[in-house]
Amino acid sequence: MAATSQxxxxxxxxxxxxGETRAVDGLDLTIPAGGVYGILGPNGAGKTTLIxxxxxxxxxxxGSATVLGHDVLAEPDTVRSKVSLxxxxxxxxxxxxxxxxxxxxxxxxxxxxRAVSARAAELLSAFGLxxxxxxxxxxxxxxxxxRIDIAASIVVTPDVLxxxxxxxxxxxxxxxxxxxxVRALVASGTTVLLTTQYLEEADQLAGRIAVIDHGKVIAEGxxxxxxxxxxxxxxHVRVSQPDRRNEAQSILNDHLGVAVTLESDPAALSARxxxxxxxxxxxxxxxxxxIGVETYAFGQPTxxxxxxxxxxxxxxxxxxxxxxxxxxxxxxxxxxxx
Amino acid sequence: xxxxLAPDQTPADIDxxxxxxxxxxxxxxxxxxSASITQGWRxxxxxxxVPEQLFDVTIFPIMMTLMFTYLFGGALAGSTxxxxxxxxxxxxxxxxxxxxxxxxxxxxxxxEKGVFDRFRSLPIWHPSAIVGPLLGDAVRxxxxxxxxxxxxxxxxxxxDGGVVGVVGGVVLLLVFAxxxxxxxxLFGLILRTEKSVMGVSMMLLxxxxxxxxxxxxxxxxxxxxxxxxxVNPISWLVTSVRGLMHGNADGADIVKTLVASAVLVxxxxxxxMRAYRRK
Ligand SMILES: Nc1ncnc2c1ncn2[C@@H]1O[C@H](COP(=O)(O)OP(=O)(O)OP(=O)(O)O)[C@@H](O)[C@H]1O
Ligand SMILES: [Mg+2]
Numbered sequence: 001m002a003a004t005s006q007x008x009x010x011x012x013x014x015x016x017x018x019g020e021t022r023a024v025d026g027l028d029l030t031i032p033a034g035g036v037y038g039i040l041g042p043n044g045a046g047k048t049t050l051i052x053x054x055x056x057x058x059x060x061x062x063g064s065a066t067v068l069g070h071d072v073l074a075e076p077d078t079v080r081s082k083v084s085l086x087x088x089x090x091x092x093x094x095x096x097x098x099x100x101x102x103x104x105x106x107x108x109x110x111x112x113x114r115a116v117s118a119r120a121a122e123l124l125s126a127f128g129l130x131x132x133x134x135x136x137x138x139x140x141x142x143x144x145x146x147r148i149d150i151a152a153s154i155v156v157t158p159d160v161l162x163x164x165x166x167x168x169x170x171x172x173x174x175x176x177x178x179x180x181x182v183r184a185l186v187a188s189g190t191t192v193l194l195t196t197q198y199l200e201e202a203d204q205l206a207g208r209i210a211v212i213d214h215g216k217v218i219a220e221g222x223x224x225x226x227x228x229x230x231x232x233x234x235x236h237v238r239v240s241q242p243d244r245r246n247e248a249q250s251i252l253n254d255h256l257g258v259a260v261t262l263e264s265d266p267a268a269l270s271a272r273x274x275x276x277x278x279x280x281x282x283x284x285x286x287x288x289x290x291i292g293v294e295t296y297a298f299g300q301p302t303x304x305x306x307x308x309x310x311x312x313x314x315x316x317x318x319x320x321x322x323x324x325x326x327x328x329x330x331x332x333x334x335x336x337x338x
Numbered sequence: 339x340x341x342x343l344a345p346d347q348t349p350a351d352i353d354x355x356x357x358x359x360x361x362x363x364x365x366x367x368x369x370x371x372s373a374s375i376t377q378g379w380r381x382x383x384x385x386x387x388v389p390e391q392l393f394d395v396t397i398f399p400i401m402m403t404l405m406f407t408y409l410f411g412g413a414l415a416g417s418t419x420x421x422x423x424x425x426x427x428x429x430x431x432x433x434x435x436x437x438x439x440x441x442x443x444x445x446x447x448x449x450e451k452g453v454f455d456r457f458r459s460l461p462i463w464h465p466s467a468i469v470g471p472l473l474g475d476a477v478r479x480x481x482x483x484x485x486x487x488x489x490x491x492x493x494x495x496x497x498d499g500g501v502v503g504v505v506g507g508v509v510l511l512l513v514f515a516x517x518x519x520x521x522x523x524l525f526g527l528i529l530r531t532e533k534s535v536m537g538v539s540m541m542l543l544x545x546x547x548x549x550x551x552x553x554x555x556x557x558x559x560x561x562x563x564x565x566x567x568x569v570n571p572i573s574w575l576v577t578s579v580r581g582l583m584h585g586n587a588d589g590a591d592i593v594k595t596l597v598a599s600a601v602l603v604x605x606x607x608x609x610x611m612r613a614y615r616r617k
Binding site for chain 2: 059083084091096100107108109111112115128152154157184187190
């Protein structure tokens with residue numbers, strides 16, 4: 001599992017067509033073993049279809065894919081014994097309890113006798129679900145569902161785990177828990193392939209990212225490379241004294257070393273910049289000059305901005321209030337600097 | 339949701355997760371029988387959580403038996419008691435064959451909810467996901483059969499075949515029901531909604547059960563209908579069950595019933611599994 005030269009996943013010219021839709025359209029991808037690999041793309045990009053092909057749930061119409069050297073079409077059962085899938089939508093039995101679901105999977109995977117309940121209880125406790133063990137899954141909260149879903153995927157520790165949008169729809173606390181779980185998985189040697197619509201999530205977790213759109217990879221690299229290709233982060237400032245906005249513009253210009261744009265909001269300015277130190281200095285200078293900073297946001301480019309940069313058009317996904325500048329560590333609140 | 343669980347306070351514990359991952363070695367793959375039994379266990383757990391399911395195998399057969407015995411008994415055979423001797427094995431077959439339809443409905447729900455995706459991504463004997471629920475259903479059918487036979491005995495049914503004959507009849511019925519269910523599993527997988535599964539099943543079940551010798555002897559029917567009734571496997575089954583229960587079974591009918599069962603499985607099991615694998 002550790003550092004072998006063999007890639008965890010290799011896809012060549014992969015194609016999957018649903019009627020008129022080319023969900024996966026000549027996709028090439030090489031995913032190294034170990035660590036987290038992020039697949040980033042808007043709604044309908046083909047993320048789920050790709051993952052389902054790799055997990056042997058969907059037959060590709062063209063091209064080839066291997067998991068740890070085993071072809072998904074030629075050796076599906078070998079692939080199934082190496083991978084595990086946590087789908088985008090819950091795939092445990094909602095009518096059964098958490099305990100029953102895990103016991104069911106433990107039995108199906110070959111656990112016998114007392115080991116069945118022991119394994120189920122061990123996982124429930126590790127995932128903080130002991131109290132809910134005997135409740136039907138349909139009564140679980142969103143975060144608990146995600147956890148039971150992931151627990152169900154690691155009854156036997158997989159070599160490769162597919163996580164399809166594991167945090168979509170979760171509150172920040174539950175999302176952080178899922179992130180912690182992903183980090184634990186990686187620490188134990190599992191390769192995690194994670195799809196997401198949030199650049200920030202891929203950035204937090206993934207060592208490498210592929211951006212896909214219309215079933216094709218349109219960019220691939222480390223988060224750093226990707227962000228560099230997109231350009232900088234974005235700084236948005238609203239000043240306390242809008243009448244001195246031009247003065248503020250030249251102060252920021254000096255400190256940031258980039259062009260500062262005046263927004264349509266008469267108090268607002270913005271700049272494309274990713275050097276946090278310069279931003280801090282610029283904001284301090286604004287305060288010092290007496291112009292004052294009312295609010296500001298400094299964050300990574302949103303997925304939409306990445307798309308705009310890569311494809312010259314906006315991503316077709318629904319607006320996601322969670323994404324982009326509203327990021328956990330990308331946003332510094334005003335109080336933080338004072 | 340009113341009874342969502344109380345606050346989700348317990349966080350996942352990373353060290354325990356790491357420990358759990360370390361001990362997650364793959365055991366030996368289970369045999370196809372134990373995989374099927376595990377899946378059957380899942381079906382029975384569902385009955386525990388959704389006991390309303392048992393209405394289908396208790397209230398429904400009781401209603402059918404009472405209704406048809408008293409509706410038709412007097413008119414068709416002079417007395418209800420006399421009719422019951424002829425009719426009870428028939429209504430038993432009718433009830434069980436009708437309940438098999440729920441197999442397809444249940445499967446459709448699992449399929450749509452993605453539970454099957456989980457099973458399909460496991461390295462197991464895949465037909466167990468279908469065979470298991472069918473085994474669970476056999477338990478339901480046994481309950482329904484017991485209910486009907488006991489009710490029959492109370493109403494005056496007196497089988498000459500004794501316990502052995504009655505049990506033999508029920509077992510043959512269970513074998514046929516298992517085989518017939520593969521039609522519904524196929525529909526459960528290829529149709530989009532439970533409603534359409536229900537609709538198609540009804541459309542097939544009504545002619546199959548009513549154009550049979552369940553209610554009346556085919557000699558009273560017009561020639562074309564009599565011809566159909568004679569080649570209807572449900573009629574073979576009813577004749578066999580009647581024969582077994584009354585101790586005058588004709589081997590030929592039993593053989594024909596078993597051959598029909600085998601043919602149903604031979605055709606519909608592979609089609610079901612193809613639908614299960616494809617998506
Ligand atoms: N079973 C199917 N039948 C028909 N079309 C499908 C099917 N599955 C996916 N598609 C189509 O294929 C395209 C890719 O879908 P896919 O679910 O892979 O996207 P995604 O990147 O996972 O999107 P999301 O972020 O919404 O989950 C979409 O246009 C979708 O409508
Ligand atoms: Mg998806």
